[in-house]
Amino acid sequence: MAAKYFTVTWDQLHRDARALAWRLLERGPFTGVVAITRGGLIPAAVIARELECRVVETISIVTYDEEERGAPKVVKTPVAAGDGKGWLVIDDLVDTGTTLRVVRALLPGAHVATVYAKPAGKPLVDTFITEVSQETWILFPWDTEPQFIAPIARL
Ligand SMILES: O=P(O)(O)OC[C@H]1O[C@H](OP(=O)(O)OP(=O)(O)O)[C@H](O)[C@@H]1O
Ligand SMILES: O=c1[nH]c(=O)c2nc[nH]c2[nH]1
């Protein structure tokens, strides 16, 4: 269990992904976007829309089983992105940097961006929007659902 949780709603994710697109505008234009699946798919769709980029590729690295980290496994490589030069790589977050280390080795020329970043992974990212502490677990809207909670007075 993480020490703290940072809950992200669909609205907030959309707003933060658009803020990232604003920041990336001056770093482009890009030949295409590579989404790191699965977490990078939604921010990549928002950013590709804002940057008017129609070419979207995917790379799939499996590193976590829920909050448990394992050895990173590449289960899909991008077909069209070459060494990444001129391409924009998007992920939802960087935590330890394990996933991005693998991605950077495969696409050394790419510009790498995430919406959220934790301190240990920050050096692996070229552009990000919001930093949270290393002990915080980010809860994304696709992993959560609203539920009843007890009144504060009863906790
Ligand atoms: O910096 P790291 O310590 O490598 O952690 C960050 C990665 O972990 C999560 O992906 P996950 O492996 O859970 O797969 P998913 O995107 O398919 O959920 C997240 O989406 C990042 O890709
Ligand atoms: O949903 C997630 N939240 C996180 O904080 C995290 N770190 C690695 N992988 C993660 N997945």
Ligand SMILES: [Mg+2]
């Ligand atoms: Mg991921």
